[in-house]
Amino acid sequence: MGKKGLLLCVCQGTCPSFQNMNIFEVGNAIRREKLVDYAAVHPQLCAEDGDEFLSSLLDGGSTGTLYVAGCAPNMMRKMYRDAFDAAGFDAANFRGVEIRDMNTEQAITAIKDLIAQDNA
Numbered sequence: 309m310g311k312k313g314l315l316l317c318v319c320q321g322t323c324p325s326f327q328n329m330n331i332f333e334v335g336n337a338i339r340r341e342k343l344v345d346y347a348a349v350h351p352q353l354c355a356e357d358g359d360e361f362l363s364s365l366l367d368g369g370s371t372g373t374l375y376v377a378g379c380a381p382n383m384m385r386k387m388y389r390d391a392f393d394a395a396g397f398d399a400a401n402f403r404g405v406e407i408r409d410m411n412t413e414q415a416i417t418a419i420k421d422l423i424a425q426d427n428a
């Protein structure tokens with residue numbers, strides 16, 4: 309079984325949709341409970357260098373499940389497809405959750421719920 313990774317994607321940190329949360333505290337809450345093997349914030353995964361980040365991260369196959377909290381999951385799935393393909397990562401192992409317009413607590417709960425679905 310591969311590692312579980314969490315990426316927080318935040319529209320460069322300038323979008324009003326993310327202004328009501330402390331994104332670092334969101335990541336810390338998940339880390340503290342050891343719900344994933346690694347967690348990181350990326351400013352813009354749907355940009356070209358975001359593709360590069362994703363394909364580099366996933367290359368080698370050590371990540372079994374990738375959770376991304378950001379915009380709408382269907383949008384993320386489409387935007388990350390090329391990077392997943394480039395890394396040989398099966399898109400079925402991607403889990404997305406939208407956290408836009410949430411506060412810190414709401415975002416933490418949404419991510420925990422997403423991860424819990426896999427552990428049910």
Ligand code: SF4
Nearest residue numbers: 317319352354378379
């Ligand atoms: S993938 Fe979604 S959350 Fe991330 S920068 Fe692009 S639009 Fe924003």
